[in-house]
Amino acid sequence: MKAVLFALNAKYIHSSLAPWCLLAGVEAAGPAGVCAEVREGTVNEPERDVLARILDGEPDAVLFSCYLWNIRETLRLAAAVKAARPGAYVVLGGPEVSYNAGEVLAENPQVDYILSGEGERSVPMLLASLAAGRKPEEAAPPIPGLCARGFLSAPCVEEGAPPSPYAPAYLENLRGRIAYLETSRGCPYACAFCLSGRCGKPRWFPLEQAKRNILTLARSGAHTVKFIDRTFNANPAHANAILAFILKHYGRDIPAGVCFHFELAGDILREETFALLEQAPPGAFQLEIGMQSFCEKTLAAVRRKTDTGVLKQNIRRLVAMGNMHVHIDLIAGLPHEDLRTFGESFNTGYALGAQMLQLGFLKLLHGAAMREEPEEFPCVFSEDPPYEVQKTPWLLPEELDVLRVAEDALERCYNSGRFLETAAYAMAAAGLSPFVFYCRLGAAGARHGTANIPLDDYTAFLYNWCAALPGIDKACLRDAMVRDRLATNSTGRLPQCLHVTDALLGRAVKRLAQNPATAPLPGVRRGVALLYGARQVVFVDYTQKNPVTGRYLLHTRSIDNLFTE
Structure with a gap:
């Protein structure tokens, strides 16, 4: 049986780790009569080109990795595969189908099976059953996470470390793209808007395996190695050992210029971790810290445990080091947060001075408590991916529109790094808070039609808009x-x-x-x-x-x- 493990990426620069993890599982299990390979595409490619790549060699089974950013295109490709090869099995997996498998199967006749949850063990079991001509639903032992029409299983959560996906074929396929590395799975938190807490208790993979993988990826030609551990510093000893290893080998076994990206919980950082981060060469580390909100009532409602006072203090300390790009996140649309309180969170986050302040919008993900418990979390959201919030008891649609245009202005002026001094001067001279400044600038940009204009034209727009603010000295x-x-x-x-x-x-x-x-x-x-x-x-x-x-x-x-x- 020929099987294609396929992933559709959002951009070429992104590489998908999931199909390579599945391939490692297949190769470790060695199911009889099964030959599997990984193929990839992007959502921006012509569908006919991607389909031809999938069907090359006439596979007997095609397994798709499904995410928020690719589910619509993936379902179209799945239908096209079934139309071109009616006898081929179409299998879906990934977070976008793991918690609504029955619904997906009912609405998509082209899909034969869904594997919910982790797949390193279930994929080879499924392929072995299909290759032998047996019904997967009757497999003994049962295939974990298997879902078919009239046959649903809970998402599979494993306990041990999966086999390494970093085979020579993976490294050859990277070609300088972002490399992804996990040294743990699961999350210690249970945030109501997130799926990470549904993936079981955190489990950390052996440190020696992590060290080998770090060296392998750092030498692969990738400029960025992104750790996808949901909370990298949840186990401080594990995190510190990895940071110390990178610092020890940076500029020697790890080429200078490679950047490592980590997602941290900012309020649980320890002194040992600060000491290691302070030693990093400029640009070697990027830190992403999800604040989501500074409203205590909001954080309690979404079951997010955060000491906001410690969080602010620690972010300021990280930014002051000056050797790392610090990225912090806010989410608009969370419970109990109206335009006023969100503005307060925005101003608080902006004042921390991180290189990036991302203003995101709540997405009601399949499997997340905020989607599964509508009585506790009432809101209106789009029925189509990415299931973005449209209205809450605290935010009207027109207020969310205000935040969307503010996001555009924030991206153009602050997160791009292009107009940092301009924004700082204009806010100070006009006496505007960051939130008011970006809301007004975003609204003016929307009226002016700045969405796709060249940089020089946006510069002229920004100059004229700022010049009209009270207190502005045009020369300054x-x-x-x-x-x-x-x-x-x-x-x-x-x-x-x-x-x-x-x-x-x-x-x-x-x-x-x-x-x-x-x-x-x-x-x-x-x-x-x-x-x-x-x-x-x-x-x-x-x-x-x-x-x-x-x-x-x-x-x-x-x-x-x-x-x-």
């Missing part, structure tokens, strides 16, 4: 925008809205070049501009970005002193 605003553009655009060119014809600029460029302390580096592009509010000349040599902020280093000299030095 231009200074901030010039600094932002020079720090983030390696052409050194300013857009027309910031361009000023001034003979003094040419004299300043010449003077900088004559001074050995400020002369440009040979063969390196330089950007130079005049700052009229500060009476300075600013210049930047485009050699290397800061690996944490993604910005180039700016230098300034007083215009009054430049010609007397």
Whole structure:
């Protein structure tokens, strides 16, 4: 029997670990008469191309990994596979079908079986049964997590460590894409909006296995190795051992420039972990910390155990280290959070100074308590993926729209790193809180139609909008925008809205070049501009970005002193 283990990724840069885990399970079990291989595609590819890739070699079974971002395309592909090869078995698995298997089977006649939960053991058992011509429902011992019409099983949760998916074929397939690594499964929390707590109690895989896998992936050519442990520091000893191992080998067995990404619970960080994180070379670590909300009533309602005071203190401490990109999350649409209290959470999170503040929207996932307990968590949400919240007892649809346009402004100005100084100046000068600033900017952007305009056009829009705010000095605003553009655009060119014809600029460029302390580096592009509010000349040599902020280093000299030095 020929089996294809298939995953549809959101983008090419993403690689899917799931089918390789399943392949490792098949190869470890060695079911008789079964030959399996992994194939991948992206949701942006033409369906006919992806289908041809799946059907190449005329497989007898196709197993799809199903997620929130690919379920619609996956179900269409499954139907196309069944139409092209009616005798082939179509099997689904993954979080998007594990908790609603009966519904999926009833609505999709092209699907023969669903494997709910972990699949390293159940996939080879299913394929062995099909290869032998036996009904999987009658297998002895039973196939864990197997679901068929009239036959449903609970999601499979294993106890031991799965076989390693990092075979040579996986590494060859990476081709520089993001590599994913798990050193544990399960989550110690039971948040009502999340599925991770449904995956059993946390279990940590052997440290020696984790260390081998770290070295393997770091040497694979991947620029980013992302740990997918749901709470990486839930076991401090395990987390610290891994951090210490990476630091010991970084720049030697681990190539310099590889970035490791971890998801942490910020309020349970220990001193030993802080000490290790502080030693990381700039850009070697990225930290993602899910705050979700700072409203205590909201956190209690969604069963999220967080000491918000300690969380804020620890995030500030991590950001102050300056050697790591820190990413923090908020979720709009949670219980007991209206526009006012969400704004308070937003302002609190923004003030922590992380490099990214992600404003996400509640998604009612199959299997999550917030979807399965509507009496306790009343809200209206989209029936189609990604099941995003549309209305709650605390947030009206039009208020959610306010937050959506604020998210767009936040992404363009802050999370992109492009207009950090502009936003900071405008908020301070106009006396606006971050939440009010981004809500108003987002609304203006929506009216102006800024969704897909070029960067120079957005710069002009942002300048004009900020210039109309009370308390704004246009020269100081231009200074901030010039600094932002020079720090983030390696052409050194300013857009027309910031361009000023001034003979003094040419004299300043010449003077900088004559001074050995400020002369440009040979063969390196330089950007130079005049700052009229500060009476300075600013210049930047485009050699290397800061690996944490993604910005180039700016230098300034007083215009009054430049010609007397």
